[in-house]
Amino acid sequence: MPELDGSLIAGLPLFSAMSKKELDFLLCRARSARYPKDLAIFEQDGNADAFFLLLDGHIRVVRLNEDGEQVIARYINPGELFGIAVAMGRATYPASAIAAVDCVALAWPNEAWPDLTARVPQFASGAYRTIGERLQETQDQVMQMSTEQVEQRVAHTLLRLVQQSGRKTAEGIEIDFPITRQDIAEMTGTTLHTVSRLLSAWEDMGLVRGGRQRVIVTDAHNLMLIAEHRRKR
Amino acid sequence: MPELDGSLIAGLPLFSAMSKKELDFLLCRARSARYPKDLAIFEQDGNADAFFLLLDGHIRVVRLNEDGEQVIARYINPGELFGIAVAMGRATYPASAIAAVDCVALAWPNEAWPDLTARVPQFASGAYRTIGERLQETQDQVMQMSTEQVEQRVAHTLLRLVQQSGRKTAEGIEIDFPITRQDIAEMTGTTLHTVSRLLSAWEDMGLVRGGRQRVIVTDAHNLMLIAEHRRKR
DNA sequence: TGCGCTCTTTGCGCCACCTCAAACAACAGA
DNA sequence: TCTGTTGTTTGAGGTGGCGCAAAGAGCGCA
Numbered sequence: 031m032p033e034l035d036g037s038l039i040a041g042l043p044l045f046s047a048m049s050k051k052e053l054d055f056l057l058c059r060a061r062s063a064r065y066p067k068d069l070a071i072f073e074q075d076g077n078a079d080a081f082f083l084l085l086d087g088h089i090r091v092v093r094l095n096e097d098g099e100q101v102i103a104r105y106i107n108p109g110e111l112f113g114i115a116v117a118m119g120r121a122t123y124p125a126s127a128i129a130a131v132d133c134v135a136l137a138w139p140n141e142a143w144p145d146l147t148a149r150v151p152q153f154a155s156g157a158y159r160t161i162g163e164r165l166q167e168t169q170d171q172v173m174q175m176s177t178e179q180v181e182q183r184v185a186h187t188l189l190r191l192v193q194q195s196g197r198k199t200a201e202g203i204e205i206d207f208p209i210t211r212q213d214i215a216e217m218t219g220t221t222l223h224t225v226s227r228l229l230s231a232w233e234d235m236g237l238v239r240g241g242r243q244r245v246i247v248t249d250a251h252n253l254m255l256i257a258e259h260r261r262k263r
Numbered sequence: 264m265p266e267l268d269g270s271l272i273a274g275l276p277l278f279s280a281m282s283k284k285e286l287d288f289l290l291c292r293a294r295s296a297r298y299p300k301d302l303a304i305f306e307q308d309g310n311a312d313a314f315f316l317l318l319d320g321h322i323r324v325v326r327l328n329e330d331g332e333q334v335i336a337r338y339i340n341p342g343e344l345f346g347i348a349v350a351m352g353r354a355t356y357p358a359s360a361i362a363a364v365d366c367v368a369l370a371w372p373n374e375a376w377p378d379l380t381a382r383v384p385q386f387a388s389g390a391y392r393t394i395g396e397r398l399q400e401t402q403d404q405v406m407q408m409s410t411e412q413v414e415q416r417v418a419h420t421l422l423r424l425v426q427q428s429g430r431k432t433a434e435g436i437e438i439d440f441p442i443t444r445q446d447i448a449e450m451t452g453t454t455l456h457t458v459s460r461l462l463s464a465w466e467d468m469g470l471v472r473g474g475r476q477r478v479i480v481t482d483a484h485n486l487m488l489i490a491e492h493r494r495k496r
Numbered sequence: 497t498g499c500g501c502t503c504t505t506t507g508c509g510c511c512a513c514c515t516c517a518a519a520c521a522a523c524a525g526a
Numbered sequence: 527t528c529t530g531t532t533g534t535t536t537g538a539g540g541t542g543g544c545g546c547a548a549a550g551a552g553c554g555c556a
Binding site: 097101103119120125138172177 | 291315326328330332334336348350351352357360388391392394395396397398400401402404405406408409449452493
């Protein structure tokens with residue numbers, strides 16, 4: 031398969047310091063697969079039997095509580111590892127992974143993990159660094175939810191999405207996958223109504239442009255002012 | 264040092280599967296230290312140069328944002344690893360660790376990490392499992408803050424504290440370290456006023472007993488009903 | 497081209513929780 | 527024992543954002 035010859039992958043930071051031999055070792059143990067939009071690549075509480083590297087597309091990581099209420103933990107972008115429960119000694123996935131658009135990913139069976147980490151230690155340390163970043167981001171989120179108003183949280187989230195998954199357009203930077211007001215609400219702990227109101231207000235101020243499942247940030251600078259705005263003090 | 268002969272430590276789940284030789288290898292590379300109440304064992308954004316195992320006491324893990332607002336990420340209990348930034352490839356600590364009472368902990372210099380993990384792989388996998396649990400707990404916290412009211416969040420937090428750090432007394436289960444209403448507020452994303460009001464109400468209902476920097480849960484069952492209470496549906 | 501579905505917008509009323517304020521209680525140190 | 531400090535309680539009032547409702551608007555599909 032031409033996608034697996036390494037040319038596509040060697041450019042990723044995770045693999046940049048690897049030799050050709052190490053790369054081959056990794057790649058020949060993975061299988062590449064297409065995941066159509068809306069497919070669950072794995073399910074929360076499902077048996078964790080593989081871990082993944084996203085090559086193309088965007089993935090929504092979703093947690094469901096016992097009442098069926100949904101929260102979006104994060105989006106995964108190309109080049110990122112996901113589903114690496116095995117690195118944390120977990121037997122099940124803590125969340126579901128849903129393809130936000132058509133995706134291509136590499137998948138390794140969990141049984142390959144010991145060999146992989148033994149033979150290619152950079153791969154293991156990359157995975158652990160990823161986990162560290164996720165923990166940090168999640169703790170940041172807790173802090174934001176504790177200390178910020180809804181308006182600031184939504185602004186921060188939009189800026190983060192645009193930074194991580196933005197695509198330059200003539201009008202500004204567009205979030206590169208379909209995202210609903212409801213999705214943004216589930217990332218920020220609010221309701222789609224409040225998100226819609228905020229986006230409408232910001233559109234009037236010329237900070238963003240919206241559409242059905244589309245958000246474009248046209249004035250990141252002033253949006254940042256809103257995100258950092260302090261009520262008191 | 265008598266504390267380091269292994270008898271105290273071999274009982275911990277992290278070390279239960281290790282041979283005497285492995286244990287000695289770990290322990291002779293650690294130094295044991297006392298940390299008096301209120302001392303910062305390490306500081307947020309400070310250079311991460313060591314990792315720790317709490318032997319006795321309780322530690323408050325605190326994050327500060329740029330406005331000086333404080334959030335308590337968690338409490339560390341005896342037997343737990345903490346400050347394991349090195350396992351995630353981090354150069355700095357993401358939070359501060361403050362002794363909530365007088366504490367005793369083992370400290371390893373970060374330079375020892377490669378040797379330790381190479382020679383005692385169970386130690387590494389224990390650390391990674393710990394990180395996985397922390398990530399899971401933090402994500403649970405985000406979900407709670409998104410979907411639950413303050414009342415439920417405080418009840419859940421109290422139950423968790425009592426479960427993790429509870430001490431049986433004649434009247435019920437007491438949280439085993441001094442904790443203020445302000446502390447509970449900083450764990451749940453509310454204000455000390457609201458926490459105080461809730462605790463007063465629960466005291467009237469006979470669910471808890473309070474005092475200065477003290478909380479005793481006298482009726483965990485009914486407190487759990489409050490924690491799981493659903494407004495709608 | 498029209499129908500139905502999903503997503504979005506907007507208005508209105510309300511209440512959970514925050515803010516501000518003040519008094520009270522427990523403890524530590526002189 | 528007194529006094530300052532830190533933690534707790536409680537009241538009163540205001541509001542941010544939620545719940546509910548209903549009307550648009552874009553898109554896929556027949």
